[in-house]
Amino acid sequence: MNLLIQRVENFTIKYLTKRKAIKIYSKENPIKRTFWGEVRGWVDALVFAVIVILILNQYIFQLFVIPTPSMEKTMLIKDRVFVNKNVYGLEVWPTGPKLGSTNRVVTRDNIITFYNPEYETKGPLFDIAAQMLFSATFSLVQIDKNEDGTPAERLYVKRAAAMNNDTVVFKDGNVSIRVSGSEEFINEIDFRADNNLSLGPNRQIDQSYYSPLKAWASLVAYRDKGLNNSVYTPSSYLNEYKKLENSNYPRDMYQFMNTKYYTEHRIDPSDFNSRSNYHSYKNGITVPERHVLPLGDNRDNSHDGRYFGPVSQDNINGRVFFRFWPLNRIGYLGNQ
Amino acid sequence: MIDFKYLKLLKQQNTLSLYIHIPFCVTKCYYCAFYSEDKNCWDKDTVNSYISKLNKELFVLKENYDNFFETVFIGGGNPGVLSIEQLRNLLINIGPSRETTFEINPESLTLDHLRLFKEGLATRISVGIQSFNDDILKILGRNARRKDNLKALQFCKTLDSLKIVINDNYFIKNNIISEEEYKKSNTTIKYSFDLMSSLPTQKLEDSINDIDTINSICDLKHLSLYCLSVEEGTDLYRLVENKKINKNSDLFEKDLLENLWAHLSKLGYEHYEVSNFTKDKNYCLHNLRYWNLSPYISLGSTSASTIYDKETLIRINNTASIKDYNNSPLFSFYDDEILNKAQFLDEYLIVSLRNNRGLNYDSMEKHFNITKGMLLKAFSKINKENYVVDQDSLYLNEEGIILLDTIILTISIELEKLKNIN
Numbered sequence: 044m045n046l047l048i049q050r051v052e053n054f055t056i057k058y059l060t061k062r063k064a065i066k067i068y069s070k071e072n073p074i075k076r077t078f079w080g081e082v083r084g085w086v087d088a089l090v091f092a093v094i095v096i097l098i099l100n101q102y103i104f105q106l107f108v109i110p111t112p113s114m115e116k117t118m119l120i121k122d123r124v125f126v127n128k129n130v131y132g133l134e135v136w137p138t139g140p141k142l143g144s145t146n147r148v149v150t151r152d153n154i155i156t157f158y159n160p161e162y163e164t165k166g167p168l169f170d171i172a173a174q175m176l177f178s179a180t181f182s183l184v185q186i187d188k189n190e191d192g193t194p195a196e197r198l199y200v201k202r203a204a205a206m207n208n209d210t211v212v213f214k215d216g217n218v219s220i221r222v223s224g225s226e227e228f229i230n231e232i233d234f235r236a237d238n239n240l241s242l243g244p245n246r247q248i249d250q251s252y253y254s255p256l257k258a259w260a261s262l263v264a265y266r267d268k269g270l271n272n273s274v275y276t277p278s279s280y281l282n283e284y285k286k287l288e289n290s291n292y293p294r295d296m297y298q299f300m301n302t303k304y305y306t307e308h309r310i311d312p313s314d315f316n317s318r319s320n321y322h323s324y325k326n327g328i329t330v331p332e333r334h335v336l337p338l339g340d341n342r343d344n345s346h347d348g349r350y351f352g353p354v355s356q357d358n359i360n361g362r363v364f365f366r367f368w369p370l371n372r373i374g375y376l377g378n379q
Numbered sequence: 380m381i382d383f384k385y386l387k388l389l390k391q392q393n394t395l396s397l398y399i400h401i402p403f404c405v406t407k408c409y410y411c412a413f414y415s416e417d418k419n420c421w422d423k424d425t426v427n428s429y430i431s432k433l434n435k436e437l438f439v440l441k442e443n444y445d446n447f448f449e450t451v452f453i454g455g456g457n458p459g460v461l462s463i464e465q466l467r468n469l470l471i472n473i474g475p476s477r478e479t480t481f482e483i484n485p486e487s488l489t490l491d492h493l494r495l496f497k498e499g500l501a502t503r504i505s506v507g508i509q510s511f512n513d514d515i516l517k518i519l520g521r522n523a524r525r526k527d528n529l530k531a532l533q534f535c536k537t538l539d540s541l542k543i544v545i546n547d548n549y550f551i552k553n554n555i556i557s558e559e560e561y562k563k564s565n566t567t568i569k570y571s572f573d574l575m576s577s578l579p580t581q582k583l584e585d586s587i588n589d590i591d592t593i594n595s596i597c598d599l600k601h602l603s604l605y606c607l608s609v610e611e612g613t614d615l616y617r618l619v620e621n622k623k624i625n626k627n628s629d630l631f632e633k634d635l636l637e638n639l640w641a642h643l644s645k646l647g648y649e650h651y652e653v654s655n656f657t658k659d660k661n662y663c664l665h666n667l668r669y670w671n672l673s674p675y676i677s678l679g680s681t682s683a684s685t686i687y688d689k690e691t692l693i694r695i696n697n698t699a700s701i702k703d704y705n706n707s708p709l710f711s712f713y714d715d716e717i718l719n720k721a722q723f724l725d726e727y728l729i730v731s732l733r734n735n736r737g738l739n740y741d742s743m744e745k746h747f748n749i750t751k752g753m754l755l756k757a758f759s760k761i762n763k764e765n766y767v768v769d770q771d772s773l774y775l776n777e778e779g780i781i782l783l784d785t786i787i788l789t790i791s792i793e794l795e796k797l798k799n800i801n
Contacts, residue, residue, distance in 0.1 A: 269709065313431050313434050
């Protein structure tokens with residue numbers, strides 16, 4: 044028994060004085076400051092910092108640069124914002140499963156960040172490396188680029204404009220929404236005003252642009268259907284189309300395709316492809332369970348849910364809640 | 380080719396009818412002289428691209444006419460080879476009309492076709508029954524047998540009792556026509572059967588039996604009773620040439636027709652055209668227009684159209700095979716033929732004397748400067764028992780109808796002579 048007590052005593056003394064002993068030892072035998080030693084020290088610190096940042100980014104908050112004007116005038120291009128990363132549950136790893144997200148869901152009008160559904164991955168290693176570098180450099184270095192050299196958008200920032208079971212139709216760029224449980228479509232502007240929602244969404248294109256745009260889309264449909272002979276092309280379309288000057292890309296691609304498929308369907312109702320496309324444009328977008336329809340506030344210059352459809356809650360990883368740069372526009376960006 | 384000139388003429392037509400030819404059959408009937416190709420010559424893709432081409436031409440036509448068609452007829456071939464969706468889409472593209480008929484063979488008729496009537500896309504159906512005798516159907520090369528024909532009768536019986544709900548009407552639902560417009564037009568569903576007589580081995584009793592079979596099952600309001608004609612180029616023609624099948628003598632045929640017509644008249648049918656009969660004035664509006672030389676446009680391979688440029692009648696014929704039609708630009712293979720006054724008159728005599736409205740004095744004078752006196756003078760060459768001189772028109776009676784071809788020829792020659800004298 045004594046022996047046991049003796050051993051415990053020794054162990055305790057050794058344990059408690061260990062740090063002091065090491066300190067004394069290192070004072071007596073100092074490590075030489077070598078060049079490689081320095082480098083190793085710095086790298087060590089940097090790796091540690093990056094890991095901390097990555098963990099912060101993944102689970103707590105992330106800094107984000109607004110890459111496109113799609114959210115103007117709520118957020119301008121090059122604005123820097125805080126993204127809260129745990130409001131909708133903890134994402135275990137980027138694009139991985141989320142923990143505790145059952146009851147923490149996106150609510151209407153949140154400004155959300157989500158994985159670009161149309162993103163073409165260059166492989167998981169590249170993804171991780173690119174994201175690490177991006178985070179480690181505080182969003183200054185972006186190596187993930189599209190073919191044309193513009194930075195690839197891994198994440199999108201949009202507003203959750205429509206929720207579960209809502210149906211949204213777009214006519215001449217104007218949004219009408221049939222909210223879940225309601226029977227009628229309401230103009231989105233009225234809907235927002237009635238429900239104290241953000242008045243951020245705005246239009247840039249003048250309504251008079253739409254008549255020539257539709258004429259243009261119809262002409263393309265005539266051409267694609269083999270009716271390009273001028274005999275078959277109504278001159279009213281040509282006259283309308285002429286009003287568009289120096290235009291080589293439709294400013295409202297959604298309406299353009301809508302009209303094109305409609306005309307194709309009229310020309311040849313037996314073409315099942317244009318018929319099904321026409322009807323999906325006509326019926327609009329119905330948001331499925333646990334999905335939201337993200338739309339940019341800058342409705343006329345936003346590549347959003349109109350084109351890639353509703354986004355699953357599982358792919359939404361954060362919520363924009365604060366702008367910290369530029370300093371003169373610092374402020375809260377949540378729901379009103 | 381229908382060039383721009385003709386498309387522009389469409390707006391000039393007061394009313395316009397539409398005929399669409401579906402030249403597809405599963406097998407070709409031995410007697411058939413219409414253009415169609417059997418199942419060996421086409422597949423699903425051929426039909427798809429044919430329909431696609433038709434729809435495009437129809438679209439251009441509609442753009443240029445900018446109005447609804449007066450009457451529509453989809454014939455063949457057998458439009459029953461189209462899938463129900465294809466037929467429905469075509470009918471939707473055609474739009475509403477006062478009467479939209481499609482032809483079909485009994486074996487192709489399915490309950491799905493009822494939907495077309497419920498939605499008001501079609502208002503009339505013409506079923507090629509031909510006969511109820513299996514042996515005769517075999518000789519004709521038909522695919523349908525007695526049981527198919529009886530099924531088709533049951534289908535039409537269903538049509539009689541079909542409840543039409545206005546809200547189901549496709550054109551009203553899609554705001555293409557208003558409810559008032561719909562109510563103004565004739566909204567009843569009609570059906571018609573084709574029967575054949577004077578077939579090899581067929582006796583008078585067989586034909587009468589066919590008519591009675593139909594009437595025992597449904598209340599038929601329109602019947603087309605044809606007399607088998609052996610047309611050059613058909614399989615039947617070759618069989619007759621090779622003496623495999625005997626053709627009935629003219630005398631037998633005359634006797635047979637007279638008896639059948641008498642039987643139909645006893646049943647209450649009005650004999651309103653050489654081979655068409657109707658009860659309660661359920662005429663085929665499309666054919667009436669055809670016999671009036673009213674303007675109509677035909678689409679599809681081997682089809683003929685009639686349009687007017689002021690007072691001039693223009694015939695447009697399409698002679699393309701299915702393959703040519705599918706693989707050519709829009710409106711190629713449509714050849715026009717401008718009829719001179721004499722040709723126009725002949726056409727007019729041919730179509731007018733076929734039906735019981737006959738030659739209207741006013742229109743004869745208006746179109747051809749032929750007075751009632753001149754007409755009567757021409758008809759004096761013809762046996763008085765063959766025609767009836769009425770208050771405002773002159774028409775052939777049943778004795779005259781039997782001699783139709785000879786009478787038309789005589790009158791045509793006489794009228795030409797008279798006009799030259801004037």
